[in-house]
Amino acid sequence: DAGVTQSPTHLIKTRGQHVTLRCSPISGHKSVSWYQQVLGQGPQFIFQYYEKEERGRGNFPDRFSARQFPNYSSELNVNALLLGDSALYLCASSFQGRETQYFGPGTRLLVL
């Protein structure tokens, strides 16, 4: 049984560019959450989606957006990239957005 998958694994962009990160949840899970993890810190919550509806939004600028598709996969979009956006972006899935979350391997984004 596959766990949470994310693509791409690594990405290098330059300032001002746009990036799209993708996540597929565990089969049967209907909720996806996105987190940003900078080196030396814990994951910071960005978005949570359940049944294609946004359920929660963290303290991130409007350059960050996300959506969830009918198959429960999700995309995280970041516009006008800044150097400070360099981080590991983690996706986590859960059943109905409750409690236990299972993380994907992450996408490591480097902005030059």
Added chain:
Amino acid sequence: GENVEQHPSTLSVQEGDSAVIKCTYSDSASNYFPWYKQELGKRPQLIIDIRSNVGEKKDQRIAVTLNKTAKHFSLHITETQPEDSAVYFCAASRPGGSYIPTFGRGTSLIVHP
């Protein structure tokens, strides 16, 4: 919002010793407290969790205790092994429409053989 403080930031122990990591939280409504282990370059993995209706939970060499009054919870690892070396994160979340955890900054545990 919720604020989670985690200590220590680094913990070095000898193989076979016990390790204790402590977290405090600010929101008294928080009722779910997971602990994650993250090895270098890998995803965070849930190792144990506790809900506010219990004070302690054990799973083999790992245990978590919760003091709701003081708003702190701790991870205890006994008989540490080199493969326990990793960064450990605590988190706290409150009930409601979604369980969105707030994470601590992490503790880097180093177990020396």
